[in-house]
Amino acid sequence: MPSSRFTGSVTTPTVALSIDTGSPLLDHTLDGFLKIAGVAATRSLGEDAYHAARKGKLSGSDLEKSLKKMCKEGAYWGTVAGVYVGMEYGVERVRGRRDWKNAMLGGMATGALMSAATNKGTDKVVTDAITGGAIATAAKFLNYLV
Known part of the structure; x- marks a missing residue:
């Protein structure tokens, strides 16, 4: 009986970004903000691209709304992530445990x-x-x- 097999590997892209403000707490907070803000903005862009494809058209007004939504989503979720990462790091430093x-x-x-x-x-x-x-x-x- 014939059979087939698929083998391969999937790798994720990596982006190396180093933030050094002189304060480890601020470094962690900014890193969390930037990573999640990028994810949120990309998710928003994907969602808007899907809706534009379904409509079959894209206007300048749609692009402007999409950009505003990307910025708003990125800022909101980046802020939440930054606050969380900073809080977790601060608690770790205060408690002395991980x-x-x-x-x-x-x-x-x-x-x-x-x-x-x-x-x-x-x-x-x-x-x-x-x-x-x-x-x-x-x-x-x-x-x-x-």
Whole structure:
């Protein structure tokens, strides 16, 4: 019986960017911001390209809206990531340990800060802190498994 097999490898592109502000906390924060801002902007661009392809046309107005959306998404998600990375690094430095608790505390602080910045009220700040801590902790545990 005939059979076929596919073999190969997939490699991801790497971008080397070194940030040195003289402060490790600021370096980590900026690195997190730039990485996730780029991902968010690219996701937004892909989404808008898909919608333009479905419509079958692209106008100057569509391009302007897409660029504004890319900047807005990149800035928002980059800020969230930067705050989280900075918080996690700060907690690690204060505690003197590198474990999942840093992710949990960093996620909680990030959730609370981002929620408080949008003036959603005390209950929402608490629930967003819990959500941020849970997501960060789950992500850290998943990283340990992989």
